[in-house]
Amino acid sequence: MSNRRIWVAGHRGMVGSALTRYLEARGDHVLKADRSVVDLRNQIAVEVWLKQNRPDAILFAAAKVGGIYANDTYPADFIYDNLAIETNIIHSAHAADVDRLVFLGSSCIYPKFAPQPIREDALLTGPLEPTNEWYAVAKIAGIKLCQAYRKQYNRRYISVMPCNLYGPNDNFDLQTSHVLPALIRKFHEAKKMGRSEVVVWGTGTPLREFLHVDDLARGVVFCLDNYDGYEHINCGAGSEISIRELAETVQRAVGYVGRLVFDTAKPDGTPRKIMDSSRLRALGWAPEISLEDGIAGAYRWFLANNEASREPELATAS
Numbered sequence: 001m002s003n004r005r006i007w008v009a010g011h012r013g014m015v016g017s018a019l020t021r022y023l024e025a026r027g028d029h030v031l032k033a034d035r036s037v038v039d040l041r042n043q044i045a046v047e048v049w050l051k052q053n054r055p056d057a058i059l060f061a062a063a064k065v066g067g068i069y070a071n072d073t074y075p076a077d078f079i080y081d082n083l084a085i086e087t088n089i090i091h092s093a094h095a096a097d098v099d100r101l102v103f104l105g106s107s108c109i110y111p112k113f114a115p116q117p118i119r120e121d122a123l124l125t126g127p128l129e130p131t132n133e134w135y136a137v138a139k140i141a142g143i144k145l146c147q148a149y150r151k152q153y154n155r156r157y158i159s160v161m162p163c164n165l166y167g168p169n170d171n172f173d174l175q176t177s178h179v180l181p182a183l184i185r186k187f188h189e190a191k192k193m194g195r196s197e198v199v200v201w202g203t204g205t206p207l208r209e210f211l212h213v214d215d216l217a218r219g220v221v222f223c224l225d226n227y228d229g230y231e232h233i234n235c236g237a238g239s240e241i242s243i244r245e246l247a248e249t250v251q252r253a254v255g256y257v258g259r260l261v262f263d264t265a266k267p268d269g270t271p272r273k274i275m276d277s278s279r280l281r282a283l284g285w286a287p288e289i290s291l292e293d294g295i296a297g298a299y300r301w302f303l304a305n306n307e308a309s310r311e312p313e314l315a316t317a318s
């Protein structure tokens, strides 16, 4: 399908910008609302903008996001901003009679010790990982909002759960970023400054599943076109890697020859969270970008963008 008017909420973030690139390449018309025009935490502003613009569909990539340290340090910001954005966009979408919406969550919605690989039906079966429970609770609320508007008003609102993401337009701020951009920056700066070691947080043993954001963008649009279910659906790479192996992979990509040091005073977070994405695979989506290629591309992007440190934004989901 083409020529649709699709609002990418959060178009400046890593996920939103990947969705925008993908949709525009396909001929869809992407609506964008800059933060200076619409503060997504302001209910009236969101409702007025949506009623004026009435998109055919909404891809909901707007969120307050960050890595383990940011989640653990700013719990009020993570729960408040995300709940406000979700209630405003999902309720206003209904009020503006927008019938299609894809909400993006995160694999941290699942219990800390969920059976692996994690199936969609593991939701709400056990306690959450404490370092990101505030963000997780907000994302669970987003899933439930979509289900509630579907149940009461027959709205075709769906939810897609990505694993850990990376790619162009990531946040490379060392305090607030996720692990992969942090490692790219740490190894690059250590190489440039001739440092003998790089500090990696935690024990290096946690396992994570990393998906390139361009693969996610294809998956989200695939779901918009092919999935219309009440249950949320997982969208993951299907393989996992330890933080130590990830660090070694990034080290090779950057070409740094020093030592790795593990700072075990920093939290590991959840030990493992690989998702079972077989439902989405069975519908016909599969990732295409290998972790090695994706990391090489992410490093090129970092270099081309002047190694700029970016502040965390209200504009990226993962």
Ligand code: GFB
Pocket (backbone or CB within 6 Å): 066, 067, 068, 069, 071, 106, 107, 108, 131, 132, 135, 136, 163, 164, 165, 174, 176, 177, 178, 179, 180, 182, 183, 199, 200, 201, 202, 206, 208, 243, 266, 267, 268, 269, 270, 318
């Ligand atoms: O990417 P990350 O912050 O997110 O951390 P989570 C993943 C793992 O990498 C943790 C370790 O075990 C970290 O301790 N790590 C090692 C580092 N070095 C670093 C570093 O320099 N920076 C960072 N950030 N980590 C987030 C959640 O959890 O994942 C969010 O807090 C969200 O809610 C997101 O779900 C996808 O995978 O631990």
